[in-house]
Amino acid sequence: MKSKTFTFPFISLLLLLFVVLSVARSYDFFYFVQQWPGSHCDTRRGCCYPTTGINPEANFTIHGLWPNYDNGKYPHDCDYKNRYDATKIKDLLPKMQTKWPTLECPSADGSKLWAHEWNRYGTCSESILDQHSYFRAGLDLQNKANILSILEDANIRPNGELYSTKHITEVIKEALGVLPSIECNRDASRNPQLFQIYLCVDKLGKDFIDCPFYKKRKCSPEIEFPKF
Template sequence: MKMESKIHLLLIKLLTLHSLLVLSSSQDFDFFYLVLQWPGSQCDTKSSCCYPITGKPKLDFGIHGLWPNWKNGSYPSNCDSTNPFDAFEILDLMCQMESEWPTLSCPSNDGLKFWSHEWNKHGACSESILDQHEYFLTALNLKTEINLLGALEDAGMIYKIHPNGSAYSVTSIRGTIKEARGYTPWIECNRDVSGNSQLYQIYLCVDSSGSRFIECPVILAKKCSTSIKFPSF
């Protein structure tokens, strides 16, 4: 075989291997975390927050992201640089995005940087199943379906859980959501300006198709005090 042919064959093999690696990285995950963030806890920290240019978000959990994960606790990220975030793909979702997926980063902005980060780091790793439009729409629909604030305020337990600055046990928050929605969440806390532990983010698990909630296959080691604040916003 001539040297030119050998080189050509080698290049074809390398390109094929690269394509397979890119494809496998975008397909290979076990489930999603739907991560919902309480805005009052993001703002009640020493670093504070900034409202988006559309104004103060509504009194509700906002979406942080829909993150592909593996059952071993690790996750794929930045899977496909050839398919970057394109705002034109979600023009019809913009009003919903501003309402349900608001940014609280400073300085005040329109959210595009936040959404771009979420797609480029996480969403692109699911593109064999969900394209950009489907990825954001799926997260929006899942957030509406689970209605976390409604679960906490309206569940039929001994007491309701309201965002009024009161303290609640992590066990009661987790149990209330489980009772109301049927799935056990994982709770992440941060610290308020006085150093108190407070409810920050809630993780729920979704199957790898993005179509239904499931029990989480991985237990996250998120540090919270036994009793945590649920701050107002």
């Protein structure tokens, strides 16, 4: 009879422990991804400036802050009830329009991009970062990793010239203390160009860390750094 008396509380405790562990292991780190707008625009598809009339700054802009697991997989669309709400980040919108803009066609004001990022990725971090904290973290991380400034200090400039992919990687690593991953795309003439920089961030969204793994991304030994 005693064993039956404690069965329900014991099972409840196990379920609670499972839930706590599940939340704690909801993801292991973030990919923080910045893109060079000049490479986004210099493709066969081209780009469109935002309808707000506020152009992206001539710097690497934020693409996303994406939670990942150490095994190479990632969570997504974690909470269909907690959808993007612009009123929760009203104070951040002026900076997001220049630092986290959309260049997709047809032109838009950015809300579709931000809704996608929160609904698909941000909701998977809400046990630690609510919507405001999530977007604030992206803006803060960009301030910590001013990629254009880092590259220009090493005489790597967006002038249409070719640069060593290895050298770009080494310069960023020396400045930030962590190894980045470089992603390329191709311009209208099919030449490879510097497109996106991936950095890994701890699950609090604050500090850059060494990536648990390095996903291979297609890039040539020498790549163009186009103007913007």
